[in-house]
Amino acid sequence: MKNLAFLFLLALVGCQSSHLQIAYNESSLAQRASGVMIKDLATGKVLFEKNADQYFMPASNMKLLTFLQANRIVGNKIPSFKYRETKDTLFFWGTGDISNLHPTIKNTALRDFLAASSKVLVYGAPLKQIPVLGTGWAWDDYNDHYSAEISDMPLYANLVNFSATAKRWRIMPDAFEAVSKTGSTLEVRRNWLKNQFELPVLQTQNYGSQDVPFITSPDMTAFLLTDTLHKSVETMPLAVHPDARIFYAGKMDSLYLPMLHESDNAVAEQLLVMIAAEKGWDPTKVIENLKKEPGNEFMKDIRWVDGSGLSRYNLIRPKDFIHILELLQKEVAPDRLRTLLPEASKTGTMRNVQDLNPGVRIWAKSGSFGNTYDLSGYYLTKEGKTLAFSILSNLGNNPVKDIKNSVVEFLKAIH
Numbered sequence: 001m002k003n004l005a006f007l008f009l010l011a012l013v014g015c016q017s018s019h020l021q022i023a024y025n026e027s028s029l030a031q032r033a034s035g036v037m038i039k040d041l042a043t044g045k046v047l048f049e050k051n052a053d054q055y056f057m058p059a060s061n062m063k064l065l066t067f068l069q070a071n072r073i074v075g076n077k078i079p080s081f082k083y084r085e086t087k088d089t090l091f092f093w094g095t096g097d098i099s100n101l102h103p104t105i106k107n108t109a110l111r112d113f114l115a116a117s118s119k120v121l122v123y124g125a126p127l128k129q130i131p132v133l134g135t136g137w138a139w140d141d142y143n144d145h146y147s148a149e150i151s152d153m154p155l156y157a158n159l160v161n162f163s164a165t166a167k168r169w170r171i172m173p174d175a176f177e178a179v180s181k182t183g184s185t186l187e188v189r190r191n192w193l194k195n196q197f198e199l200p201v202l203q204t205q206n207y208g209s210q211d212v213p214f215i216t217s218p219d220m221t222a223f224l225l226t227d228t229l230h231k232s233v234e235t236m237p238l239a240v241h242p243d244a245r246i247f248y249a250g251k252m253d254s255l256y257l258p259m260l261h262e263s264d265n266a267v268a269e270q271l272l273v274m275i276a277a278e279k280g281w282d283p284t285k286v287i288e289n290l291k292k293e294p295g296n297e298f299m300k301d302i303r304w305v306d307g308s309g310l311s312r313y314n315l316i317r318p319k320d321f322i323h324i325l326e327l328l329q330k331e332v333a334p335d336r337l338r339t340l341l342p343e344a345s346k347t348g349t350m351r352n353v354q355d356l357n358p359g360v361r362i363w364a365k366s367g368s369f370g371n372t373y374d375l376s377g378y379y380l381t382k383e384g385k386t387l388a389f390s391i392l393s394n395l396g397n398n399p400v401k402d403i404k405n406s407v408v409e410f411l412k413a414i415h
Contacts, residue, residue: 096273
C-alpha cells in the first residue's frame with residue numbers, strides 16, 4: 001500500500017509538472033528570457049522548474065534578500081541615531097535610519113532629542129563618504145522619487161515635496177523655498193548638480209504632489225537640522241566614539257512594510273546602511289561582508305549590488321529566491337510574514353493582481369522596470385498547501401503590463 005501511495009504521489013507531481021509545462025509553452029513567458037521554479041514547502045518537492053539555474057535581473061524582488069538580512073541583524077527596534085554627551089557638547093551620528101522626519105513614518109525622535117538639549121550640537125559626519133547612488137543606477141533618474149540619495153542620516157526621506165492648491169505652491173521642507181523658482185518646465189525639475197528647483201507655471205488651481213530628491217551632504221544635514229530646530233547645529237568629520245549610545249525609536253516593521261508593500265527603494269538602501277552601523281562595518285562594504293556571514297553561503301553565486309534592486313547589475317536565479325523564501329518561512333513568524341508581504345488583490349503592489357483561482361491566496365514581492373517583470377512569493381492552494389514560487393521574466397520588447405499579465409496568467413495554471 002505504501003508503494004502504491006508513493007507511486008500515486010509521483011503521478012500527481014508528474015501531472016502537475018506536465019500541466020505547468022504546457023501552460024508555460026503557451027504563454028508569452030517562453031518568448032522572453034524567463035525562469036520559473038515552484039516548490040511545495042511541506043514536501044520539498046519541486047513541482048515545476050524552467051531555467052531555474054539561469055541568471056536574471058530581479059528588479060525589486062531583491063528587497064526579499066535585503067529584508068532577510070536586515071531582519072537577522074538589526075533587531076525589532078529602529079536604531080535611530082548614536083550619541084555621546086560631554087560637559088558642554090552633544091555629539092550625534094547617523095545610523096542610516098530613514099524614518100527621521102519622514103513625511104509618512106513621522107519619527108521625530110532625533111528632532112525632539114536635539115531640541116531638548118541646551119548643549120552645543122555637533123553632527124559627526126562620516127570620515128568616508130557613502131556613495132549617494134547605487135551601482136548601475138540610471139543617472140537620469142536623479143529627479144525621480146524612487147532614486148533618492150543614500151546617506152548616513154536621511155532627513156525628510158531625502159526628498160522635497162512640491163504640491164499646490166489655489167495656485168499657491170507648498171514646499172516641504174520649507175527650507176527649500178529659497179532655491180525654488182517658477183520656470184518653463186512641465187514638472188518640478190532639480191538642477192543636476194545643485195539644489196535648485198524649477199517649478200512649472202500653475203495653469204490650474206491644484207498641482208497634485210511630486211517628490212524630488214535633494215542633493216545630500218553633511219553641510220545639508222546640518223542646515224536642515226538648524227532650520228528645523230531653530231538653533232545652530234555644527235558638523236565635522238568624526239568617527240563614532242566607542243562610548244556612543246544608540247537611541248532606539250519605533251519598530252523595524254514600520255520600515256519593512258513600505259519597502260515590501262510599496263517597494264520603497266530608499267528604505268531598502270538605507271537598511272544596508274543600518275546593517276553596517278549595527279555591525280560596525282564600512283557601509284561601502286556591507287554586501288561584501290554579508291556574503292561572509294555564517295548562513296549566507298548561498299549568496300556566493302548571487303551578484304548583489306544594491307538593496308533595492310534598482311540596478312540592472314543585480315543577477316540572481318529563481319532557485320536562489322526559492323531558498324530565500326524557505327529561509328524567511330523558517331525565520332519569520334507566519335502571521336508577521338503575511339502582514340509584511342503584500343497580498344494579491346488586497347494590499348500594496350499586489351492589490352491589482354486579481355482574478356485568481358477560487359480559494360487561492362498569494363503573498364509576494366513584485367519587481368519591474370522597462371522590459372522586466374518579476375514575482376516571487378508564497379502561493380496558498382485552496383487545499384491549504386503552501387508553495388514557494390519565483391517567476392523572473394526579462395528582456396520583453398513589450399509593455400511591462402503585458403509581461404505582468406503573462407506572469408499572473410501562468411500562476412493560474414497551478415492546481
